[in-house]
Amino acid sequence: MSNKKNKNIDWSVISRNLFGSVSEAEKLEFEEWLECSMEHKKYVERSKSFYVAAENEEVKRPDTEKAIAEFKKHIAKKKGKKIKLAVVLRYAASILIPICIATYLILNTNKFDENTLASGIETIEPGSSKAELLLANGEVVSLEQGDTIVRESDGTEIQNVSGLLKYQSNQNLLETETYNTLKIPRGGEYKLRLADGTQVWLNSATSFKYPTKFVGDKRIVYLSGEAFFEVAHNKEMPFIVKVDDLNVKVLGTAFNVKAYSDEKEIQTTLVNGKVEVLAQGIDNKIKTVLSPNFQACYSKGNKKIEVNAVDASIFTAWKDGVFVLDNINLEDLSLILSRWYDVDFFFVNEKVKENYFTGRMKKYESLQDIFDLLEQLSDVSFVIKDNAVIVQEKV
Numbered sequence: 001m002s003n004k005k006n007k008n009i010d011w012s013v014i015s016r017n018l019f020g021s022v023s024e025a026e027k028l029e030f031e032e033w034l035e036c037s038m039e040h041k042k043y044v045e046r047s048k049s050f051y052v053a054a055e056n057e058e059v060k061r062p063d064t065e066k067a068i069a070e071f072k073k074h075i076a077k078k079k080g081k082k083i084k085l086a087v088v089l090r091y092a093a094s095i096l097i098p099i100c101i102a103t104y105l106i107l108n109t110n111k112f113d114e115n116t117l118a119s120g121i122e123t124i125e126p127g128s129s130k131a132e133l134l135l136a137n138g139e140v141v142s143l144e145q146g147d148t149i150v151r152e153s154d155g156t157e158i159q160n161v162s163g164l165l166k167y168q169s170n171q172n173l174l175e176t177e178t179y180n181t182l183k184i185p186r187g188g189e190y191k192l193r194l195a196d197g198t199q200v201w202l203n204s205a206t207s208f209k210y211p212t213k214f215v216g217d218k219r220i221v222y223l224s225g226e227a228f229f230e231v232a233h234n235k236e237m238p239f240i241v242k243v244d245d246l247n248v249k250v251l252g253t254a255f256n257v258k259a260y261s262d263e264k265e266i267q268t269t270l271v272n273g274k275v276e277v278l279a280q281g282i283d284n285k286i287k288t289v290l291s292p293n294f295q296a297c298y299s300k301g302n303k304k305i306e307v308n309a310v311d312a313s314i315f316t317a318w319k320d321g322v323f324v325l326d327n328i329n330l331e332d333l334s335l336i337l338s339r340w341y342d343v344d345f346f347f348v349n350e351k352v353k354e355n356y357f358t359g360r361m362k363k364y365e366s367l368q369d370i371f372d373l374l375e376q377l378s379d380v381s382f383v384i385k386d387n388a389v390i391v392q393e394k395v
Contacts (some may be wrong), residue, residue, distance in 0.1 A: 018044065037379065124367040126383060127187040127204055127340045129163035134181040136212075143190065152178060156212040167195040167212055177211040184208075184225065187342035194221075197232035198239065201319040204339035205260065223266075226258045228319045231273075245280035246298050255290075256316045263335070266298040269315040279305055322362070323361045330355045330391070331382065341367045348392035352380050 010289040016022045017030040034040050037326020076133040109265050133141040133150070142151055143160055150158040156178070157168045157291045165182065184190055192200040195213045202208055206225025219239045231239045233252025241248040243259040246266055268277050270290040277296040279301045288296055295310045323336060331353035334345040340363060347353055357380040361370055367389075371382040375394075381391040383390040 028115070038043050039263075040377070080345060124341050124343060124387070126364045126366065127189060127342070129188040129190055130185065130188040131165075131202070132183045132185070133165065134183065136178045136180065152180070153210050158212075163195065164191045166193045177213065177215045179209055180209050181207060183208045186339050186343070189367070194232075196234065196237075199230040201228040202343075203227065203318060222261055223257055225260055226256070226318075228254070228256045228316055230254045244300070245303070247278045249276040249278065250274070258315070260335075263378070264300055267295055267315065268298075268302070269295040269310060269312050271312045271316060277305060279303070317360075318363065320362045323358045323363055325359050325361070327356050327358050329353060330378075332372075334391070335387075336366065337370070343367065343387045343389050345389045345391060349391065353393050354391055355380055 013022070013026050013030055014033075016026060019040070022030070026180070027059065034044060082329075085127060129144060131143045133143055135141065135150070135152060137152075141148075144163075145163065148160045150160065152158065158180075159166045159168065182190065182192060182202060184202045184204055186205045188204055189203045192202060192208070192210075194200065194210060194218060198219075200208065203226035206223070206227060207224070207292070208227060209222040211220075214237060217237060219234070219237050220242060221240070222242045224243070227241075229239075229241070229250075231250050231252050235251050237254075239250050241257055243257060243266055246259075246268075246269050248255070248257055250273060253274070253275060254271040255275050256269040256271070257266070258269075268275065268290065270292050272292050275290050276287060276297070279298050280286075283291065286303075286305055288307055290296055290307070293310060293312045295308050295312075295315070297306045297308065298304070311326075314324045314326050323393055325333065330346075334347075337343070338345055357377065361373070368384065371389075375381055379394050381394045383392075
């Protein structure tokens with residue numbers, strides 16, 4: 001079996017093999033993954049030792065909230081030491097029991113040296129709801145999660161409520177389209193409700209241009225970056241997302257468009273309903289119609305569209321606070337993490353890019369917690385310095 005496949009295991013399979021019941025297929029998958037790397041074996045042994053120690057201490061169900069509170073109180077007394085709580089509570093995906101037990105043991109036994117906590121590891125926190133709103137008159141409004149009300153020059157009322165920007169349709173306004181642009185920086189995200197009721201989730205490093213009110217027989221918006229749409233149905237006014245040479249046309253449906261300028265393709269993934277993807281080919285226009293759980297990948301290089309059956313939830317989970325990794329290599333994963341955590345990745349050599357991962361990670365963990373987990377499942381190490389990440393093979 002290849003290293004690529006051996007390194008690609010869902011973390012819930014590890015958890016069930018250690019602390020639950022598994023099928024024969026999951027048992028075989030786990031054993032093959034275990035044999036392909038000494039690091040995998042070390043990781044499993046540490047988890048088992050935590051569990052066994054907890055049984056001896058009769059703490060199979062520790063109160064983690066109390067443990068964290070006590071630990072914070074404990075380190076507050078330490079002067080002259082730089083101690084990061086994140087180093088102790090290292091994210092281990094679905095293997096929740098070992099995390100709780102490890103925390104308990106640190107607080108209640110002398111089995112851990114306090115000096116191991118004083119590593120001074122630099123912590124980079126995840127992104128948050130923030131954006132810049134460019135109004136038609138050129139005014140720029142900085143948006144965060146606080147509540148504000150903005151009025152456009154044409155009288156449109158725009159409400160900003162807890163990270164959601166809402167446009168109120170006013171039938172008395174002039175029948176002309178006035179455009180706004182919402183810009184999401186790296187390390188940001190935002191939600192938007194357009195005047196027709198369409199809901200839009202905007203990912204990091206994204207620019208989205210749209211009218212304050214839709215006029216005419218089409219609803220046209222412009223995207224650079226990534227967005228998830230839940231389009232309000234209106235058979236008289238199709239909804240069109242314009243991205244470079246590509247148009248995505250719908251009547252009322254839910255879909256995701258990923259169209260970053262630094263990536264080689266544009267992905268349109270359909271959740272429900274039906275969409276038409278129209279692109280400029282080499283000689284003429286090309287068109288395809290998607291059904292749910294299909295994805296159209298438009299190559300910017302050869303100007304062709306490839307359609308594949310997919311699990312749409314993998315490509316839309318980002319809007320719900322989760323990164324779902326499906327056999328993704330480290331180079332592509334670094335693009336996702338760099339946008340969300342506002343960092344730049346530097347690879348010491350090309351080989352490290354070809355580590356593959358499958359699993360789920362919470363978006364709102366610190367970056368170091370995610371790196372701790374990736375290091376357990378690969379032969380790669382990460383070093384954070386300022387807003388740069390150095391990636392290299394483990395020594």
